[in-house]
Amino acid sequence: MSDFVVDFCWDVLEDSRLPLVFCTTLVGVLTVYVGRKFYTRQQYKRKVQRKNEERQKALQDVLKSLDTDDKDISDINEILTLTLPQLTQQLKDGQLSAVQVLQAYQKKALAVHGGINCITEPIPNALARAQELDSTDQKSGLLYGVPVSIKDNINIKGMANTLGLVKYLENYAEEDSVIVRVLKKQGAVPFVKTNVPQLLFDIGCGNPLFGTTLNPRDPTRSPGGSSGGEAALIGGGGSILGIGNDVGGSIRIPAHFCGICGFKPTANRLSKKGYFTAAPGQQGLVSTCGPMARDVDSLVLVMKALLVPDMFQLDPLVPPIPFRHEIYISKRPLKIGYFLDWELALAAPALTRAVKVTKEALEKAGHNLVLFQPPKSDHAFQDIIPKCLLADGGETIRSRMSGEMADPRLKAMMPYLTMSYFWRKVVGFLLKPISPRVSRGMSHRLLRTIYDLWQRLVEREEYVREFLSTWEEADIDVLLCPAFPIPAFKYKGTRAIPETTYYTNIFNLLNFPAGVVPVTKVTEEDDRLLDDIIGSKKDPFDRNVLKVAKGAVDMPVAVQCVALPWQEEACLRLMKEVETVCKM
Incomplete structure (x- = not known):
């Protein structure tokens, strides 16, 4: 038997045709493989090109539709400078029409987008909705006539939720998300969708489908992610109110980078029904929708507008807890826990200074600030x-x-x-x-x-219980801490820095409501002190995190405000106190 095998193998090797057959087959297989890859890549590029052509046409159509002949530039600028409460009042009083306000923000949004690429698509029926609102005698709803921008992965009927992926270009929503439906019931006018990082997995904001979004304060820097398009548009003045979502800092990081306010409620305080997530079924770090705006009063107004029977009926998983205004407006002095850095000790000088400055200002306002030590955060x-x-x-x-x-x-x-x-x-x-x-x-x-x-x-x-126990022992009402370890970083030369997100995703793990408020800007002294800290770090990963914070002079710096679960009103009250005592 063994002789037969040897003879057979020798015959195979002696057959001069076999190497030729083998090589031909190999070349054929490689040709098919490379050809298929090339064809797939070309198909991919054509789809991206076609989508962007449609996108540009839609944006140009909006630009052509702007009827601003009866309103000069000063009138438009006056609309854009109104706070959200002022805007809603003038809309209800009839001093402004919904169409005037929409077109003022459409014009500004397109101008902002032209510089930083923050819009994915305009919402097609926005003008028709504004016209419909103007044609009715009853001006009802807390957000009557207010233009609202919406993050790309939140359902708008008939529009695709892509996550920055070509395969989802036809992932059309069959109906509006619950949060959009309630906004409309309150009179709001959703008018654009905004860009996200691919799969929502980055604190930058770019994808091969819609390109990269830049920071409106410094176009060389990131606007944050994953609600980066929202923060960039609002920070650039192109929207007065936006809706994002947050599973690890996706509202708070962009708000901090772009110098606006952002708020993450307790999960399920607002409905999550109707938004597309990159990791459905993920447990442990809980996701939630939340508002983004220029100031805390705007966040409060939209929370009041959303926490209404309409939301509780449309999504029975949302507990029927209306906004408790008495907690928000309470004048009782707060006992506020604070800390300057986590155990990772990665906070840049500007971030720790922001907490110190805020602490001192709150103390002068009559609040009691006590040092708080989070339990086993490294674990x-x-x-x-x-x-x-x-x-x-x-x-x-x-x-x-x-x-x-x-x-x-x-x-x-x-x-x-x-x-x-x-x-x-x-x-x-x-x-x-x-x-x-x-x-x-x-x-x-x-x-x-x-x-x-x-x-x-x-x-x-067990960790949540331990954190709650530490909170109870400290006997604090709310918590003040860094919004993030670094200010907005430059895109060029930087890659993923996942360690930084621990400063925000810890509160998703705990499921505590948290928001950020801008309080200061990076100074020359902050930047100088950063060199000393970088030099003291032995860990190369720590040095890398801090190095990307270099050169951020004049970029906004926020602090993070935190409360216990279901205490959104207390968290927003602290945010308002911070905003009041730390006017930038």
Whole structure:
């Protein structure tokens, strides 16, 4: 038998035709593979080109429709400078029409978009809706005639939710999201959708479909993500009110970067029905919709407008708790916990200074500020959060990205998001002498069973209870802390810096309401002190986080205000107090 095998193998090797057949087959397979890849890529580019042609036409059609002959530039500018409460009053009094206000903001929004690319698409029926409102005698609704911008992944009937992916170009919403339906019932006029980072996984804001959004304060810098288009449009003056969502800081980070106010309620205080998420089924870090605006009064007005019976009826999962105005307007002095930095010690001087300045101003206003030490935050950052976020081993992300071109920033993060447990262990081991903290985060065991997931959720619950216990022992009403470790960073030369998001996603893990308020700007002295801190860091990853904060002089800096679950009114009250004592 063995002789037969040897003879057969020798005959195969002697047959001169086989190498030729093998090579021909190999070339054929490679040709088909390369051809298919080329064809797929060309199809992808054609779809992107076609979509952007449609997008540009829609934007040009809006520009052509603007009927501003009867209103000179000064009139338009006057509309744009009104606060939201002032605007709603003038609309209800009949001093302004819904069409006038809409067209003023359409004109400004298109001008802002032309410089920073923040709009994905105009909402087609906005003008018709404004005209309909003007034709009625009854001017009802807390947001009557107010133009509202909407984040790309929130449902608008007939419009696609793309997440910056070509495969979802025809993912048309069959109906408005609940939050949009309630806004309309309150008289609002949704008028544009705004850009997001691909898959919503970045604190930059770009995707191959709609391009990159820039910061209105400095176009070389990021506007934040994932509600980056919203923050950029509002920060540039092109919208007075926007709706985003937040699973790890996606409202608060862009608001901080762009110098506006942003608010993340407790999950399910506002309806989540009708928005498209990158990781459905993810447990542990809870997502929620929330408002973004220039000032706290605007956030309060929209929360009042949304927390009404219409929302509770349209989504029975939302607890029927109306806005409790008496908590918001209370004059009782607050006992406010504060801290300057998390255990990671990554906050740049501008961020810690912002908390110090705010603390002193609040004390002068009669409030009691006490130092607060969060419990075991390192355990939450390095163990609980990564395990909850990547519980599926990155399978959902891989599925979403199948057949897609990745944005360069997301492409840089993909190995971290989708790496197998084996390679995580290898990379974690290699990084241990360089950065023990990052090594620990890379080496955590992926969740392989339902039992593993349940154990991580038990850890989360235990941490939440521990944090609540620490809060109770401190006997504080609300909490003040850095909004983020760094100001808006330059796009050029920077990649993913996931460690920074711990400053915001910790409150998604805890499910505490949190908002940000701009209080100061980066100074020359802040930038100088940053050099000393960078030089003191041994961990190269820590140095990288702080290096990207260099050169941000005059960029806005916010503080973060936090309250206990379901205490949105208390959180907004602290935000208003901060805004009052720290007028920029």
